[in-house]
Amino acid sequence: MPLPSHVPVLIAGGGPVGLTLAALLAEYGIASLTVEADDDYCTGSRAICISRRSQEILGWAGADQPLTATGLPWTGGRSYYRDREVLRFEMPHDPLQRYAPMVNIQQYSIEEYAHQAMQRHPERAALQWSARVAGLRADADGVTVEVDAGGQRQTVRADWLIACDGGRSTVRDAMGLKLEGMQYEGRYVIVDIEQASTRPVERLAWFDPPSNPGSTLLMHRQPGNVWRVDYQIRDDEDADEAVKPENVLPRVQSHLDMIGETAPWKPLWISIYNAKCLTLDQYRHGRVLFAGDAGHLVPIFGVRGLNSGLDDAGNLAWKLAWVLKGQAPASLLDSYSTERVHATRQNLAYGAKSTEFMAPPDFGFRLMREAALRLALADDTVRSLINPRQSAPISYDTSPLNLADGAPQAGPGAAPGQPAPDAWLQDGDAPRYLSACFGKGFVALAVSPTAALAADLDTLAASTQGAPHPLRIVRVGAGGWDDAHGQLQQRYGAADGLVYLLRPDGYVLGRWNTPDAARLRAALAPYYPSITVPAHKEGQA
């Protein structure tokens, strides 16, 4: 198939991050072409745990419904040392929440749902299978990309190239860039098996279990009676031998016997893994941007891999849209790199801690783990050391986009740079989730505004109506939505007159107490060219 000679955005890599980005861009009215080297969705279930934040992001793309319908929600887990339970944990959740804290589903399903979301915009989101980037030349205005597709080399000129082509990124290689960091030596065999079971969905971990003495073993349930089993192999084991079915099956069987799962089972997919903490130090290189594994490799423990890649897509989509629609200068994309490199460094710090527990890299870590596990048998206070530190959205504390905090007394939970907490509100009888307002334009959340403030906000919103993604006002109290469950009060310290400006990706840009119109205009002018800020007069404060 002939590829277009020019596209606004070329996405290299049609995995879950690339396809989600394409679907988000299409929602924002931006056309993209995604090229994927394989001829179908991935094989093997690969990433399996989708965080609440990732579910929200997939929701902006319109890909959350099949995920919620098929995925297996879970809220916590249990860990065992030898044959005794040493930890039972719950992730923060309440029955009013829009999404479960975590949903288990095979990566290929995420790819399929994101692709389906793309297909709702056939004019804006094209996917070419069996097409790989073979070379590129970037300049100040765009990137000329050589693509091998259907046995032919074709040239595509892209205004922007987004590398979502995974850990072995050809874009990264072509640009001579290297991931920096470290790798752990401890290796895990990853096996998917099919077995019917009535066991609840939760994270299960065994340290030194009688079924596999000396090893650590994880189990996660996935849809379709599929179980992910990860187990650590000994340092002296040969990797090629370790993944042979004749070596894998007895270890899995021994574990199933131990936990009393007696139904017939069969292996579906076998792989091997060692934890890596690697990143580029910048995700923007002129007209080329990196997202997901192409830019960073994060340990699986704590499930930050795919989830951080989807966060990249959520951060990048609105910024690219704003730049491409002429609503913001290209320098806005520098903040993508600053924010997401910061997030990766946090994720790597958490991931490293989890890995040091799951695959202790030396005698010292092994000894510490042994001590923690033994103590945890008797002492509740030690149990937090065993907690897997599950993925959570990272705050952008030092983002250049954050505005000075005008309402610190409202508490730290929704300060500028924080992921905006969700809240279940009521619009008359209709329930409304605040998070459902994200993924479009900026949102001004106003708590019981005075009549003058409400009028200022309405004027401001009206002045953005011609923009591709206008400002939306969410008024709570005083004739607006109702904080019926007290969640806004609890999470936003919602005193009368507070105004929060929330970014399209659901991060807090700024907050103030009864701000005047000039302050709100100044805050939003960088994102809405129709909002003008009067020139600063000499001598004015």
Ligand SMILES: O=C(O)CCc1cccc(O)c1
């Ligand atoms: O529960 C954990 O800490 C890791 C779960 C997981 C995530 C992705 C792949 C995999 O094999 C296991």
